[in-house]
Protein backbone atom coordinates (compact mmCIF):
# COMPACT_ATOMS: atom_id res chain seq x y z
CA UNK A 311 0.00 0.00 0.00
CA UNK A 312 1.17 3.51 -0.78
CA UNK A 313 0.62 5.02 2.67
CA UNK A 314 1.01 8.63 1.54
CA UNK A 315 -1.59 8.21 -1.18
CA UNK A 316 -4.11 6.56 1.15
CA UNK A 317 -3.52 9.16 3.89
CA UNK A 318 -4.10 11.98 1.41
CA UNK A 319 -7.33 10.34 0.28
CA UNK A 320 -8.53 9.81 3.86
CA UNK A 321 -8.17 13.54 4.53
CA UNK A 322 -10.71 14.19 1.78
CA UNK A 323 -13.05 11.30 2.56
CA UNK A 324 -16.14 12.06 4.63
CA UNK A 325 -16.90 8.72 6.29
CA UNK A 326 -13.75 6.61 6.38
CA UNK A 327 -10.96 7.60 8.77
CA UNK A 328 -8.73 4.54 8.76
CA UNK A 329 -7.58 2.12 6.02
CA UNK A 330 -5.11 -0.74 6.32
CA UNK A 331 -3.83 -2.72 3.34
CA UNK A 332 -1.05 -5.28 3.64
CA UNK A 333 0.06 -8.81 4.46
CA UNK A 334 -0.46 -10.13 7.97
CA UNK A 335 -2.79 -7.33 9.08
CA UNK A 336 -5.61 -9.47 10.45
CA UNK A 337 -3.98 -10.04 13.86
CA UNK A 338 -4.00 -6.26 14.39
CA UNK A 339 -7.76 -5.99 13.79
CA UNK A 340 -8.37 -5.12 17.44
CA UNK A 341 -5.97 -2.16 17.36
CA UNK A 342 -7.66 -0.85 14.27
CA UNK A 343 -11.10 -1.30 15.81
CA UNK A 344 -9.89 0.45 18.96
CA UNK A 345 -8.71 3.52 17.02
CA UNK A 346 -12.21 4.10 15.68
CA UNK A 347 -14.46 2.67 18.36
CA UNK A 348 -12.48 2.68 21.63
CA UNK A 349 -13.71 0.09 24.11
CA UNK A 350 -17.07 -0.63 22.43
CA UNK A 351 -18.39 -4.15 21.92
CA UNK A 352 -18.02 -5.76 18.50
CA UNK A 353 -20.09 -8.22 16.46
CA UNK A 354 -18.68 -10.08 13.47
CA UNK A 355 -21.12 -10.30 10.54
CA UNK A 356 -20.24 -12.78 7.78
CA UNK A 357 -21.65 -15.63 5.72
CA UNK A 358 -20.61 -19.24 6.27
CA UNK A 359 -17.88 -18.95 3.63
CA UNK A 360 -16.34 -15.71 4.77
CA UNK A 361 -16.70 -16.68 8.42
CA UNK A 362 -14.50 -19.68 7.68
CA UNK A 363 -12.07 -17.62 5.60
CA UNK A 364 -11.55 -14.75 8.03
CA UNK A 365 -14.58 -14.07 10.26
CA UNK A 366 -13.76 -16.61 12.90
CA UNK A 367 -10.15 -15.44 12.98
CA UNK A 368 -11.29 -11.83 13.42
CA UNK A 369 -13.49 -12.94 16.32
CA UNK A 370 -10.63 -14.84 17.96
CA UNK A 371 -8.20 -11.92 17.66
CA UNK A 372 -10.72 -9.57 19.22
CA UNK A 373 -11.54 -11.97 22.03
CA UNK A 374 -7.87 -12.65 22.70
CA UNK A 375 -7.39 -8.90 23.09
CA UNK A 376 -10.14 -8.85 25.73
CA UNK A 377 -12.69 -7.12 23.53
CA UNK A 378 -16.31 -7.61 24.71
CA UNK A 379 -18.16 -9.45 21.94
CA UNK A 380 -21.65 -10.38 20.85
CA UNK A 381 -22.14 -13.78 19.13
CA UNK A 382 -21.33 -13.55 15.39
CA UNK A 383 -24.18 -13.06 12.92
CA UNK A 384 -23.60 -15.57 10.11
CA UNK A 385 -25.67 -15.80 6.90
CA UNK A 386 -25.91 -19.14 5.04
CA UNK A 387 -23.08 -19.80 2.59
CA UNK A 388 -25.24 -21.45 -0.11
CA UNK A 389 -26.74 -20.27 -2.34
CA UNK A 390 -24.44 -17.27 -2.75
CA UNK A 391 -25.65 -14.37 -0.62
CA UNK A 392 -27.49 -11.64 -2.51
CA UNK A 393 -27.88 -8.10 -1.18
CA UNK A 394 -31.63 -8.44 -0.65
CA UNK A 395 -33.54 -6.11 1.59
CA UNK A 396 -34.98 -8.98 3.64
CA UNK A 397 -31.45 -9.74 4.90
CA UNK A 398 -31.06 -6.13 5.95
CA UNK A 399 -34.32 -6.20 7.89
CA UNK A 400 -33.25 -9.30 9.79
CA UNK A 401 -29.76 -8.00 10.49
CA UNK A 402 -31.08 -4.60 11.60
CA UNK A 403 -33.43 -6.34 14.01
CA UNK A 404 -30.53 -8.37 15.42
CA UNK A 405 -28.44 -5.21 15.79
CA UNK A 406 -31.25 -3.54 17.74
CA UNK A 407 -30.89 -6.23 20.39
CA UNK A 408 -27.47 -4.90 21.44
CA UNK A 409 -25.12 -1.95 20.97
CA UNK A 410 -22.14 -3.74 19.41
CA UNK A 411 -20.32 -2.29 16.40
CA UNK A 412 -20.67 -4.54 13.33
CA UNK A 413 -17.55 -5.79 11.58
CA UNK A 414 -18.49 -6.87 8.06
CA UNK A 415 -16.23 -9.75 7.04
CA UNK A 416 -16.93 -10.48 3.38
CA UNK A 417 -17.07 -8.92 -0.07
CA UNK A 418 -19.62 -6.98 -2.12
CA UNK A 419 -23.07 -8.19 -1.07
CA UNK A 420 -22.18 -8.84 2.55
CA UNK A 421 -20.53 -5.44 2.83
CA UNK A 422 -23.58 -3.75 1.30
CA UNK A 423 -25.96 -5.58 3.64
CA UNK A 424 -23.98 -4.57 6.73
CA UNK A 425 -23.51 -1.03 5.44
CA UNK A 426 -27.22 -0.45 5.11
CA UNK A 427 -28.26 -2.39 8.23
CA UNK A 428 -25.73 -0.45 10.35
CA UNK A 429 -27.18 2.78 9.01
CA UNK A 430 -30.72 1.67 9.83
CA UNK A 431 -29.55 0.70 13.33
CA UNK A 432 -27.91 4.16 13.61
CA UNK A 433 -24.45 2.69 14.03
CA UNK A 434 -21.12 3.00 12.26
CA UNK A 435 -19.29 -0.15 11.17
CA UNK A 436 -15.95 -1.58 10.18
CA UNK A 437 -15.18 -3.54 7.03
CA UNK A 438 -12.77 -6.46 6.64
CA UNK A 439 -12.36 -7.39 2.97
CA UNK A 440 -12.20 -11.01 1.86
CA UNK A 441 -11.75 -10.40 -1.90
CA UNK A 442 -10.45 -7.60 -4.16
CA UNK A 443 -13.69 -7.91 -6.09
CA UNK A 444 -15.20 -4.40 -6.44
CA UNK A 445 -14.70 -0.81 -5.32
CA UNK A 446 -17.64 -0.68 -2.88
CA UNK A 447 -15.73 -1.32 0.36
CA UNK A 448 -15.05 2.35 0.96
CA UNK A 449 -17.94 3.74 -1.09
CA UNK A 450 -21.07 5.25 0.46
CA UNK A 451 -24.43 3.79 -0.53
CA UNK A 452 -25.38 0.16 -1.06
CA UNK A 453 -26.82 -1.67 -4.07
CA UNK A 454 -29.82 -3.49 -2.62
CA UNK A 455 -32.53 -5.58 -4.28
CA UNK A 456 -35.97 -4.68 -2.93
CA UNK A 457 -39.31 -5.75 -4.46
CA UNK A 458 -37.33 -7.37 -7.27
CA UNK A 459 -35.68 -4.10 -8.24
CA UNK A 460 -32.11 -2.99 -7.60
CA UNK A 461 -31.89 0.26 -5.62
CA UNK A 462 -28.92 2.32 -4.58
CA UNK A 463 -29.68 3.02 -0.94
CA UNK A 464 -28.15 5.78 1.12
CA UNK A 465 -25.71 4.86 3.87
CA UNK A 466 -22.24 5.96 4.89
CA UNK A 467 -19.06 4.05 4.09
CA UNK A 468 -17.31 2.19 6.93
CA UNK A 469 -15.42 4.14 9.54
CA UNK A 470 -12.45 1.76 9.12
CA UNK A 471 -11.51 -0.74 6.40
CA UNK A 472 -8.93 -3.51 6.58
CA UNK A 473 -7.68 -5.55 3.62
CA UNK A 474 -5.21 -8.33 4.45
CA UNK A 475 -3.46 -9.55 1.30
CA UNK A 476 -3.06 -13.01 2.85
CA UNK A 477 -6.85 -13.29 2.82
CA UNK A 478 -7.42 -11.64 -0.58
CA UNK A 479 -4.80 -13.88 -2.19
CA UNK A 480 -6.87 -16.97 -1.37
CA UNK A 481 -10.18 -15.62 -2.66
CA UNK A 482 -11.62 -17.39 -5.74
CA UNK A 483 -9.73 -16.18 -8.84
CA UNK A 484 -12.95 -14.95 -10.49
CA UNK A 485 -13.44 -12.46 -7.64
CA UNK A 486 -10.02 -10.87 -8.17
CA UNK A 487 -10.74 -10.80 -11.91
CA UNK A 488 -14.04 -9.03 -11.18
CA UNK A 489 -12.28 -6.38 -9.12
CA UNK A 490 -9.82 -5.85 -11.95
CA UNK A 491 -12.66 -5.26 -14.42
CA UNK A 492 -14.41 -2.84 -12.04
CA UNK A 493 -11.17 -0.87 -11.75
CA UNK A 494 -10.47 -0.96 -15.50
CA UNK A 495 -13.85 0.77 -15.93
CA UNK A 496 -12.28 3.93 -14.52
CA UNK A 497 -10.56 4.43 -17.90
CA UNK A 498 -13.78 5.11 -19.88
CA UNK A 499 -15.41 6.62 -16.76
CA UNK A 500 -12.62 9.21 -16.68
CA UNK A 501 -13.18 9.95 -20.37
CA UNK A 502 -16.87 10.58 -19.69
CA UNK A 503 -15.98 13.04 -16.95
CA UNK A 504 -13.68 14.87 -19.40
CA UNK A 505 -16.60 15.11 -21.86
CA UNK A 506 -18.92 16.48 -19.16
CA UNK A 507 -16.21 18.91 -18.10
CA UNK A 508 -15.56 20.22 -21.61
CA UNK A 509 -19.27 20.89 -22.15
CA UNK A 510 -19.67 22.60 -18.74
CA UNK A 511 -22.10 19.90 -17.61
CA UNK A 512 -20.00 18.71 -14.69
CA UNK A 513 -16.58 20.11 -13.93
CA UNK A 514 -13.65 17.83 -13.18
CA UNK A 515 -12.63 18.11 -9.54
CA UNK A 516 -8.85 17.89 -9.96
CA UNK A 517 -7.88 16.57 -6.48
CA UNK A 518 -10.59 13.89 -6.65
CA UNK A 519 -9.67 13.04 -10.24
CA UNK A 520 -6.11 12.33 -9.16
CA UNK A 521 -7.21 9.99 -6.36
CA UNK A 522 -8.66 7.61 -8.96
CA UNK A 523 -6.71 8.34 -12.11
CA UNK A 524 -3.31 8.86 -10.40
CA UNK A 525 -2.71 5.23 -9.36
CA UNK A 526 -4.92 3.73 -12.09
CA UNK A 527 -2.43 2.93 -14.88
CA UNK A 528 -0.13 1.11 -12.50
CA UNK A 529 -3.01 -0.71 -10.82
CA UNK A 530 -4.36 -2.12 -14.11
CA UNK A 531 -0.95 -2.51 -15.74
CA UNK A 532 -0.19 -6.16 -14.90
CA UNK A 533 -3.31 -8.21 -15.62
CA UNK A 534 -1.49 -11.46 -16.45
CA UNK A 535 0.66 -11.20 -13.33
CA UNK A 536 -2.43 -10.48 -11.24
CA UNK A 537 -4.15 -13.53 -12.66
CA UNK A 538 -1.05 -15.62 -11.94
CA UNK A 539 -1.21 -14.59 -8.28
CA UNK A 540 1.42 -11.83 -8.12
CA UNK A 541 1.31 -10.06 -4.75
CA UNK A 542 2.38 -6.65 -5.98
CA UNK A 543 -0.35 -6.67 -8.63
CA UNK A 544 -2.92 -7.66 -6.00
CA UNK A 545 -1.73 -4.92 -3.65
CA UNK A 546 -2.05 -2.34 -6.46
CA UNK A 547 -5.53 -3.61 -7.34
CA UNK A 548 -7.00 -3.43 -3.85
CA UNK A 549 -5.40 -0.03 -3.31
CA UNK A 550 -6.92 1.22 -6.57
CA UNK A 551 -10.35 -0.11 -5.55
CA UNK A 552 -10.16 1.44 -2.10
CA UNK A 553 -8.92 4.76 -3.52
CA UNK A 554 -11.87 4.73 -5.89
CA UNK A 555 -14.29 4.36 -2.97
CA UNK A 556 -12.55 7.16 -1.07
CA UNK A 557 -12.75 9.40 -4.14
CA UNK A 558 -16.51 8.86 -4.31
CA UNK A 559 -16.74 9.92 -0.66
CA UNK A 560 -14.67 13.02 -1.36
CA UNK A 561 -16.82 13.93 -4.39
CA UNK A 562 -20.07 12.92 -2.66
CA UNK A 563 -20.86 11.33 -6.01
CA UNK A 564 -19.97 8.19 -7.95
CA UNK A 565 -18.86 10.36 -10.91
CA UNK A 566 -15.13 9.72 -10.30
CA UNK A 567 -15.66 5.96 -10.63
CA UNK A 568 -18.62 5.45 -12.91
CA UNK A 569 -19.60 6.45 -16.43
CA UNK A 570 -21.40 4.87 -19.36
CA UNK A 571 -19.69 1.49 -18.79
CA UNK A 572 -21.49 1.39 -15.42
CA UNK A 573 -24.77 2.43 -17.06
CA UNK A 574 -24.40 -0.69 -19.22
CA UNK A 575 -23.70 -2.83 -16.17
CA UNK A 576 -26.51 -1.25 -14.10
CA UNK A 577 -29.01 -1.86 -16.86
CA UNK A 578 -28.03 -5.53 -17.16
CA UNK A 579 -28.00 -5.81 -13.36
CA UNK A 580 -31.47 -4.30 -13.05
CA UNK A 581 -32.78 -6.70 -15.67
CA UNK A 582 -31.38 -9.60 -13.68
CA UNK A 583 -28.62 -10.71 -16.06
CA UNK A 584 -26.89 -13.70 -14.44
CA UNK A 585 -28.61 -13.01 -11.10
CA UNK A 586 -29.64 -16.63 -10.59
CA UNK A 587 -26.39 -18.13 -11.86
CA UNK A 588 -24.34 -19.93 -9.24
CA UNK A 589 -22.14 -18.08 -8.54
CA UNK A 590 -24.07 -15.01 -9.79
CA UNK A 591 -22.58 -12.96 -12.63
CA UNK A 592 -20.41 -10.37 -10.89
CA UNK A 593 -20.71 -6.59 -11.10
CA UNK A 594 -17.15 -6.34 -12.39
CA UNK A 595 -17.68 -8.75 -15.26
CA UNK A 596 -20.56 -6.64 -16.54
CA UNK A 597 -18.50 -3.46 -16.13
CA UNK A 598 -15.67 -5.10 -18.09
CA UNK A 599 -17.80 -5.87 -21.14
CA UNK A 600 -19.39 -2.42 -20.79
CA UNK A 601 -15.93 -0.83 -20.78
CA UNK A 602 -14.92 -2.55 -24.02
CA UNK A 603 -18.23 -1.48 -25.57
CA UNK A 604 -17.76 2.16 -24.56
CA UNK A 605 -14.13 2.26 -25.66
CA UNK A 606 -15.27 0.94 -29.06
CA UNK A 607 -17.88 3.70 -29.28
CA UNK A 608 -15.28 6.34 -28.39
CA UNK A 609 -13.11 5.10 -31.24
CA UNK A 610 -15.93 5.68 -33.71
CA UNK A 611 -16.53 9.15 -32.23
CA UNK A 612 -12.87 10.15 -32.25
CA UNK A 613 -12.59 9.27 -35.93
CA UNK A 614 -15.01 12.14 -36.64
CA UNK A 615 -14.65 15.88 -36.61
CA UNK A 616 -17.29 17.12 -34.19
CA UNK A 617 -16.27 20.75 -34.63
CA UNK A 618 -18.21 21.17 -37.88
CA UNK A 619 -21.59 19.64 -37.11
CA UNK A 620 -24.68 21.00 -38.84
CA UNK A 621 -26.06 22.54 -35.65
CA UNK A 622 -29.11 24.07 -37.33
CA UNK A 623 -30.31 20.72 -38.69
CA UNK A 624 -29.59 18.91 -35.42
CA UNK A 625 -31.60 21.48 -33.46
CA UNK A 626 -34.50 21.25 -35.90
CA UNK A 627 -34.60 17.46 -35.46
CA UNK A 628 -34.22 17.49 -31.67
CA UNK A 629 -37.10 15.59 -30.03
CA UNK A 630 -39.52 17.23 -27.62
CA UNK A 631 -39.65 15.90 -24.06
CA UNK A 632 -42.93 14.16 -24.90
CA UNK A 633 -41.22 12.26 -27.72
CA UNK A 634 -38.32 11.31 -25.45
CA UNK A 635 -40.71 10.15 -22.75
CA UNK A 636 -42.44 7.86 -25.24
CA UNK A 637 -39.11 6.44 -26.33
CA UNK A 638 -38.10 5.79 -22.70
CA UNK A 639 -41.42 4.04 -22.02
CA UNK A 640 -40.91 1.93 -25.13
CA UNK A 641 -37.35 1.00 -24.10
CA UNK A 642 -37.94 0.21 -20.43
CA UNK A 643 -40.69 -2.09 -19.21
CA UNK A 644 -38.99 -3.53 -16.12
CA UNK A 645 -41.10 -2.58 -13.09
CA UNK A 646 -39.34 0.06 -11.01
CA UNK A 647 -36.83 0.79 -13.75
CA UNK A 648 -39.62 2.04 -16.05
CA UNK A 649 -40.57 4.96 -13.78
CA UNK A 650 -37.00 5.62 -12.64
CA UNK A 651 -35.81 5.91 -16.24
CA UNK A 652 -38.39 8.63 -16.93
CA UNK A 653 -37.23 10.67 -13.93
CA UNK A 654 -33.56 10.23 -14.85
CA UNK A 655 -34.11 11.09 -18.50
CA UNK A 656 -36.25 14.10 -17.62
CA UNK A 657 -33.52 15.43 -15.34
CA UNK A 658 -30.99 15.60 -18.15
CA UNK A 659 -33.33 16.53 -20.98
CA UNK A 660 -32.31 19.79 -22.67
CA UNK A 661 -34.33 22.05 -24.96
CA UNK A 662 -33.45 22.82 -28.56
CA UNK A 663 -31.95 26.16 -27.50
CA UNK A 664 -29.79 24.45 -24.90
CA UNK A 665 -28.74 21.91 -27.53
CA UNK A 666 -27.65 24.75 -29.81
CA UNK A 667 -25.50 26.22 -27.04
CA UNK A 668 -24.01 22.87 -26.19
CA UNK A 669 -23.13 21.98 -29.77
CA UNK A 670 -21.63 25.43 -30.31
CA UNK A 671 -19.47 24.85 -27.25
CA UNK A 672 -18.57 21.40 -28.56
CA UNK A 673 -17.44 22.90 -31.87
CA UNK A 674 -15.12 25.31 -30.07
CA UNK A 675 -13.72 22.78 -27.66
CA UNK A 676 -13.57 19.61 -29.75
CA UNK A 677 -9.87 19.87 -30.69
CA UNK A 678 -8.83 20.19 -27.04
CA UNK A 679 -11.32 17.55 -25.88
CA UNK A 680 -10.25 15.19 -28.66
CA UNK A 681 -6.65 15.43 -27.46
CA UNK A 682 -7.55 14.86 -23.80
CA UNK A 683 -9.72 11.87 -24.69
CA UNK A 684 -6.94 10.30 -26.76
CA UNK A 685 -4.60 10.62 -23.77
CA UNK A 686 -7.16 9.18 -21.34
CA UNK A 687 -8.57 6.31 -23.37
CA UNK A 688 -7.26 2.95 -24.42
CA UNK A 689 -8.51 1.15 -27.51
CA UNK A 690 -11.27 -1.42 -27.20
CA UNK A 691 -8.75 -4.03 -28.39
CA UNK A 692 -6.33 -3.08 -25.62
CA UNK A 693 -9.03 -3.31 -22.98
CA UNK A 694 -10.20 -6.63 -24.37
CA UNK A 695 -6.67 -8.03 -24.19
CA UNK A 696 -6.10 -6.76 -20.65
CA UNK A 697 -9.41 -8.17 -19.42
CA UNK A 698 -8.68 -11.48 -21.11
CA UNK A 699 -5.25 -11.62 -19.44
CA UNK A 700 -6.88 -10.93 -16.08
CA UNK A 701 -9.26 -13.86 -16.54
CA UNK A 702 -12.38 -11.80 -17.31
CA UNK A 703 -15.10 -12.35 -19.91
CA UNK A 704 -14.71 -10.03 -22.88
CA UNK A 705 -17.58 -10.83 -25.23
CA UNK A 706 -21.29 -10.28 -24.56
CA UNK A 707 -21.91 -13.99 -25.23
CA UNK A 708 -19.53 -14.81 -22.33
CA UNK A 709 -22.00 -13.12 -19.95
CA UNK A 710 -25.19 -14.43 -21.54
CA UNK A 711 -26.00 -11.52 -23.85
CA UNK A 712 -26.81 -11.67 -27.55
CA UNK A 713 -25.17 -9.12 -29.84
CA UNK A 714 -28.57 -7.54 -30.46
CA UNK A 715 -29.00 -7.05 -26.67
CA UNK A 716 -25.66 -5.28 -26.60
CA UNK A 717 -26.64 -3.17 -29.58
CA UNK A 718 -29.88 -2.14 -27.87
CA UNK A 719 -27.95 -1.30 -24.70
CA UNK A 720 -26.13 1.50 -26.55
CA UNK A 721 -29.51 3.22 -26.82
CA UNK A 722 -31.18 2.11 -23.61
CA UNK A 723 -28.43 2.59 -21.04
CA UNK A 724 -28.29 6.37 -21.11
CA UNK A 725 -31.95 6.58 -20.14
CA UNK A 726 -31.51 5.00 -16.72
CA UNK A 727 -29.08 7.49 -15.20
CA UNK A 728 -28.99 11.28 -15.28
CA UNK A 729 -25.20 11.24 -15.49
CA UNK A 730 -23.89 12.83 -18.70
CA UNK A 731 -21.69 10.45 -20.69
CA UNK A 732 -20.41 9.78 -24.19
CA UNK A 733 -23.83 8.22 -24.93
CA UNK A 734 -25.43 11.65 -24.43
CA UNK A 735 -22.76 13.36 -26.48
CA UNK A 736 -23.24 10.91 -29.35
CA UNK A 737 -27.02 11.37 -29.18
CA UNK A 738 -26.82 15.17 -29.13
CA UNK A 739 -24.29 15.21 -31.96
CA UNK A 740 -26.68 13.04 -33.98
CA UNK A 741 -24.09 10.32 -34.60
CA UNK A 742 -25.09 7.54 -32.19
CA UNK A 743 -26.89 5.56 -34.91
CA UNK A 744 -24.03 5.86 -37.39
CA UNK A 745 -21.42 4.89 -34.79
CA UNK A 746 -23.39 1.93 -33.45
CA UNK A 747 -24.14 0.69 -36.98
CA UNK A 748 -20.44 0.85 -37.82
CA UNK A 749 -19.63 -1.22 -34.74
CA UNK A 750 -22.03 -4.01 -35.70
CA UNK A 751 -21.49 -3.92 -39.47
CA UNK A 752 -19.22 -6.50 -41.20
CA UNK A 753 -15.64 -5.60 -40.27
CA UNK A 754 -16.82 -3.54 -37.28
CA UNK A 755 -15.69 -4.16 -33.71
CA UNK A 756 -18.81 -6.15 -32.83
CA UNK A 757 -19.27 -7.78 -36.24
CA UNK A 758 -20.79 -11.24 -35.83
CA UNK A 759 -18.20 -14.00 -36.33
Ligand SMILES: [Zn+2]
Nearest residue numbers: 445492593597
Ligand atom coordinates in the same frame (compact mmCIF):
# COMPACT_ATOMS: atom_id res chain seq x y z
ZN1 LIG B 1 -18.33 -0.59 -10.10
